[in-house]
Amino acid sequence: MISFNEAQQFVVSRVQNYGTELVDLLHSSGRILAEDILADRDFPPFNRATKDGIAVVFDAVENGRLSFEIRGVLPAGQPTVPFVERDSCIEIMTGAVVPFETDAVVMYEEVVIKDDIASLKKIPVRGQNIHQRGSDHLKGDVLIEKNTKITPAELGILATVGKNRVLVQKLPRVAIISTGNELVDVEQHPLIHQIRKSNSYSLFGALQELGITPMLLHIADDIDLLRQKLSYVMDEMDVLILSGGVSKGKFDYIPQVLSELGAEKIFHRVAQRPGKPFWFGINDNSKTLIFSFPGNPVSTYYNFYLYFKPWLLSSLRVAPPERQVKLNSTVENTSDLTVFLGVAIQNKNGDLHASIVEGSGSGDLVNLSKINGIVRLGPGHKIYTEGSIVPFVATKTSF
Numbered sequence: 001m002i003s004f005n006e007a008q009q010f011v012v013s014r015v016q017n018y019g020t021e022l023v024d025l026l027h028s029s030g031r032i033l034a035e036d037i038l039a040d041r042d043f044p045p046f047n048r049a050t051k052d053g054i055a056v057v058f059d060a061v062e063n064g065r066l067s068f069e070i071r072g073v074l075p076a077g078q079p080t081v082p083f084v085e086r087d088s089c090i091e092i093m094t095g096a097v098v099p100f101e102t103d104a105v106v107m108y109e110e111v112v113i114k115d116d117i118a119s120l121k122k123i124p125v126r127g128q129n130i131h132q133r134g135s136d137h138l139k140g141d142v143l144i145e146k147n148t149k150i151t152p153a154e155l156g157i158l159a160t161v162g163k164n165r166v167l168v169q170k171l172p173r174v175a176i177i178s179t180g181n182e183l184v185d186v187e188q189h190p191l192i193h194q195i196r197k198s199n200s201y202s203l204f205g206a207l208q209e210l211g212i213t214p215m216l217l218h219i220a221d222d223i224d225l226l227r228q229k230l231s232y233v234m235d236e237m238d239v240l241i242l243s244g245g246v247s248k249g250k251f252d253y254i255p256q257v258l259s260e261l262g263a264e265k266i267f268h269r270v271a272q273r274p275g276k277p278f279w280f281g282i283n284d285n286s287k288t289l290i291f292s293f294p295g296n297p298v299s300t301y302y303n304f305y306l307y308f309k310p311w312l313l314s315s316l317r318v319a320p321p322e323r324q325v326k327l328n329s330t331v332e333n334t335s336d337l338t339v340f341l342g343v344a345i346q347n348k349n350g351d352l353h354a355s356i357v358e359g360s361g362s363g364d365l366v367n368l369s370k371i372n373g374i375v376r377l378g379p380g381h382k383i384y385t386e387g388s389i390v391p392f393v394a395t396k397t398s399f
Contacts, residue, residue: 001269001276003379004306004338010266011280011307014289015315018170018238025158028150030211031168032316037144040161042134046080047098051129053091053107054118055098058126060086067119074099089118098130105129147317169316172238174214176203177230179245179254180221180295199243199300202368206304209397210312214241221245226257234261234288241308244295247277254292255279263290271379272338275299278307298359301368302340305393325354325375325392330385333377342371343392354392372396 002010020034049055056068068089072081076095084090084099092098092105103126110122137143143157150158150166158166178200200216207214215237219229226245233240245254246268255268258281268279277299279292291308293300310320325345333339343354354375359367373394377384384390 001271002267004270004272004376007267007270007272007278007280008307008310011291011311012314012320014266014282014311016172016238016287016289017315018172020167021170022165023168025155025164025166028158028166028168029152029155031150031166031171032318033144033146033148033150033154033166034169035167036142036146037158037161037163039137039139039141039143041139043136043138043141043160044131044133047133048131049076049092049094049096049098049105049129050131051105051107052093053105053109053129054089054111055084055092055102055105056089056124057084057086057102058104058124061104061120061124067117070113070116070118091118103127103130149318171210171212172312172315173236174207174212174239174241175217175233175237176200176207176214177217177219177233177240177242178295179219179226179242199295199297202297202301203241203243203304206301206309210309221253223253223257226253227260230257231261234263234283234290235286237288239308240288240290240292241304242290242292243300244293246279246292246294258290258292271336272340273335274340275303275306276337278303280307298342298368301395302374305374305395306340321394323352323392323394324389325352325373327375327384327386327388327390328353328355330383331356331377332381332383333379334381336379336381338379339377340374341377342367343373343375344370345372345392352392354390368395 023031054068065087068087070091071084071088073091074081074096075093078096080097080099081090084101090099098105104124105128106120106124107129110120112119112121143161144154148154204214204216217229217233219226242254245252259265262285263281263283265279265281269276270278274296275294277294281290282288283290293303313320342357342359344357346353357367357371373392373396376391
């Protein structure tokens with residue numbers, strides 16, 4: 001049995017590169033950029049009016065002119081007018097190209113217009129209400145660095161530079177495999193000795209949040225069937241996430257079958273609670289990584305966020321976030337195991353405060369809906385007093 005820190009390091013050190021792919025802009029949200037995004041022209045690409053009003057030559061104002069003959073109206077999306085004389089002006093709309101000769105835009109609220117004459121109510125400042133060409137970025141500037149997650153803000157930038165196809169990090173092909181004779185399909189009415197499959201759906205949802213739509217597979221506790229089906233998916237998939245069959249029961253065949261199929265065990269059993277029986281390894285032939293979690297819902301759920309998600313982010317060249325929270329109450333770890341506890345989070349003036357959410361054990365699936373994340377308590381009979389700062393892993397995207 002190894003420590004949690006050792007186990008997590010073993011997992012994260014097995015980062016994989018699945019290459020890159022081009023995806024449509026509208027399907028790129030949540031993906032990780034595989035290229036720098038450059039400005040394809042100056043931003044803004046022209047001197048842009050930021051208010052509705054009139055465009056004037058400021059030197060004329062400086063020389064005492066307060067009234068200007070209106071020579072036309074310039075809307076956004078139209079070429080600018082070729083020439084504006086000093087004693088005249090152009091009505092201009094927000095977003096329009098400011099004529100070359102003019103260097104101030106006076107908004108309508110500060111002028112009086114009568115008989116095509118615009119008279120100033122307030123003296124303007126040179127350059128006012130004009131967004132200067134290239135003042136944000138110049139052509140060739142890096143607007144978004146590669147390895148950035150694409151959010152709605154990045155989508156807007158990608159559209160602005162004409163990226164209708166986006167180069168992103170390719171995601172692994174993942175299979176979720178549940179095992180156990182006691183599990184039945186969701187639509188079935190379970191008998192007294194049966195339960196419906198739940199871990200697969202929790203994992204499915206967690207993977208979808210990361211942009212992955214996995215294969216779902218269930219295998220009964222039959223050693224020959226396990227050999228047959230696991231052999232197939234190991235050849236076809238990049239990652240297997242198994243739930244159940246790794247403890248010490250007489251029907252926990254997974255470690256034996258994986259070994260028989262040529263998978264290299266990197267470790268089995270971690271000094272942690274919950275999730276101690278975790279088995280992690282790799283198939284040398286296909287390079288398929290195997291995360292084999294214990295079947296209890298809380299163990300599977302916690303291990304996904306403690307191991308799989310950091311591994312995936314590292315593989316996508318994204319540093320897993322290191323977060324900490326303050327405990328709202330005193331808690332003690334009286335064991336030699338690293339202990340993980342589900343918590344509800346409150347944001348108090350920018351600080352995250354964690355309240356322990358009490359559950360009834362690693363089978364308490366309902367308790368998972370009440371938590372925002374997991375705190376880690378180190379081994380060694382430690383007392384964490386109220387206000388102690390401890391490591392935190394978020395399980396909900398709002399945190």
